[in-house]
Amino acid sequence: MPPTSRRRGDHRNRRPGGPRNTGRPQDLVRRTAFDVIRAVETRDAYANLLLPSRLRDRGLTGRDAALATELTYGTLRGRGTYDAVLALCSDRELRRIDAPLLDVLRLGAHQILATRIPPHAAVGTAVELARSVSGPGQAKFANAVLRKVTTRDLDGWLAIVAPGDADETTRLSIAHSHPKWIVSAMRDALGPDRDEIAGLLAADNARPRVTLVARPGRAALEELYEAGAEPAPYSPYAAVLPDGDPAAVAAVRDGRAAVQDEASQLVALALAAAPLDGADARWADLCAGPGGKAGLLSAVATERGARLLAADVQPHRAGLVGRAVDGRAGVVVADGTAPAWRPGSFDRILLDVPCTGLGALRRRPEARWRRGPQAVAELGPLQRSLLASALDAVRPGGVVAYVTCSPHLAETRVVVDDVLHDRERGGDRDGGRVERLDAPSALRTVAPGLSGVGDGPYAQFWPHRHGTDAMFLALLRKA
Numbered sequence: 001m002p003p004t005s006r007r008r009g010d011h012r013n014r015r016p017g018g019p020r021n022t023g024r025p026q027d028l029v030r031r032t033a034f035d036v037i038r039a040v041e042t043r044d045a046y047a048n049l050l051l052p053s054r055l056r057d058r059g060l061t062g063r064d065a066a067l068a069t070e071l072t073y074g075t076l077r078g079r080g081t082y083d084a085v086l087a088l089c090s091d092r093e094l095r096r097i098d099a100p101l102l103d104v105l106r107l108g109a110h111q112i113l114a115t116r117i118p119p120h121a122a123v124g125t126a127v128e129l130a131r132s133v134s135g136p137g138q139a140k141f142a143n144a145v146l147r148k149v150t151t152r153d154l155d156g157w158l159a160i161v162a163p164g165d166a167d168e169t170t171r172l173s174i175a176h177s178h179p180k181w182i183v184s185a186m187r188d189a190l191g192p193d194r195d196e197i198a199g200l201l202a203a204d205n206a207r208p209r210v211t212l213v214a215r216p217g218r219a220a221l222e223e224l225y226e227a228g229a230e231p232a233p234y235s236p237y238a239a240v241l242p243d244g245d246p247a248a249v250a251a252v253r254d255g256r257a258a259v260q261d262e263a264s265q266l267v268a269l270a271l272a273a274a275p276l277d278g279a280d281a282r283w284a285d286l287c288a289g290p291g292g293k294a295g296l297l298s299a300v301a302t303e304r305g306a307r308l309l310a311a312d313v314q315p316h317r318a319g320l321v322g323r324a325v326d327g328r329a330g331v332v333v334a335d336g337t338a339p340a341w342r343p344g345s346f347d348r349i350l351l352d353v354p355c356t357g358l359g360a361l362r363r364r365p366e367a368r369w370r371r372g373p374q375a376v377a378e379l380g381p382l383q384r385s386l387l388a389s390a391l392d393a394v395r396p397g398g399v400v401a402y403v404t405c406s407p408h409l410a411e412t413r414v415v416v417d418d419v420l421h422d423r424e425r426g427g428d429r430d431g432g433r434v435e436r437l438d439a440p441s442a443l444r445t446v447a448p449g450l451s452g453v454g455d456g457p458y459a460q461f462w463p464h465r466h467g468t469d470a471m472f473l474a475l476l477r478k479a
């Protein structure tokens with residue numbers, strides 16, 4: 001299949017010289033990376049969802065697929081650093097360069113500065129791509145810019161674009177390719193450990209290991225080990241797949257196991273382990289789509305004689321939850337802020353609210369550029385409303401786990417503290433007192449070796465400490 005499908009006779013928007021498939025796999029690899037990068041920019045596509053289908057469509061497998069993946073992810077992640085370098089190497093301001101050509105330059109800069117591809121090959125293939133995308137004149141321009149990039153290695157460029165005497169936020173932002181607002185937010189979230197910020201930002205740029213969950217009662221860890229997985233450090237149901245395709249593991253294909261970050265497993269397991277007096281049969285997951293945590297929680301609930309109700313406001317995502325729980329939970333399309341259930345209906349509730357996803361930057365390479373700080377403010381009212389509703393929906397003595405895949409304080413402790421403060425003041429809801437349980441202790445009951453998640457009552461995972469996403473957990477018991 002050609003790199004870019006085009007209807008026969010459709011010459012609209014055709015640029016001089018391309019696109020064309022020369023038949024060389026290396027061209028197809030770079031063209032595939034480029035097309036995914038463009039789709040991320042122009043169609044708000046997600047690289048981790050689009051890339052696998054593009055690889056399949058173009059028949060790229062093995063080393064070619066691995067290279068296309070590295071080039072796509074690396075270019076998207078490193079954009080902040082590469083743009084700073086390209087700005088010095090171009091006699092045109094970056095904002096005056098056509099967006100597709102700028103992406104070719106970023107792809108070239110990534111190959112020159114962060115891969116073992118020989119510089120002349122990186123420049124040559126990028127210039128060919130520029131010719132195909134933008135025409136011969138722009139190819140000359142790309143050649144001039146990228147040849148300048150080859151004059152230094154990455155450290156040499158960093159000494160110029162992110163010098164030691166620059167303001168710290170700017171320096172970290174360029175050196176680790178994170179927008180400045182995220183650097184500031186991460187440093188605030190680290191609090192007293194703020195000197196770990198460089199390690200955290202570096203961890204965001206590292207390829208995450210693939211962690212699997214063996215859903216209890218449905219798959220055993222031994223089955224995953226036999227398929228090449230290795231023991232994982234924390235979760236009793238986790239295994240790490242060092243290489244290979246998770247879809248090649250039979251248990252994953254059957255839905256008895258799944259790809260799931262260890263911190264995501266542990267927050268669900270901590271909810272299940274939180275101390276509770278009285279009835280313990282009705283569990284709920286009020287923001288369940290696409291069903292990762294519901295898949296685990298429903299399996300644990302089934303083993304414990306409890307039943308999970310999993311809800312999501314989006315029908316499509318509720319459908320995915322149905323696949324993950326495979327009959328072990330009720331699944332409904334419901335708005336968690338306007339619940340169809342009566343107050344006090346549940347003994348345990350998982351509330352994994354929509355958030356900026358700043359805790360999962362390792363797995364979503366484009367996410368850091370997609371949203372600005374206003375996204376945090378926009379999500380705040382929904383997060384507060386969902387938590388207030390969840391506290392209404394849990395019975396007195398029951399427990400709510402408030403979870404985010406973001407360490408941003410305005411999405412984590414500030415939301416919890418605000419909602420509890422409102423309830424204490426009487427608010428317009430039932431006003432019952434809420435106790436903050438010690439989340440790190442609850443986590444240690446399921447992962448005894450776990451440390452570094454904070455002194456409580458809240459718990460915060462960190463990629464640079466735990467090799468997991470930066471999940472936040474608050475465990476709240478209604479009096």
Ligand SMILES: C[S@@+](CC[C@H](N)C(=O)[O-])C[C@H]1O[C@@H](n2cnc3c(N)ncnc32)[C@H](O)[C@@H]1O
Nearest residue numbers: 287288289290291292293312313335336352354
């Ligand atoms: C962070 S995701 C949950 C991830 C999920 N727990 C998992 O482990 O796979 C948040 C989910 O909340 C859903 N959501 C957003 N607003 C909601 C609302 N008002 N009521 C219920 N679900 C909502 C979104 O559709 C999304 O699927």
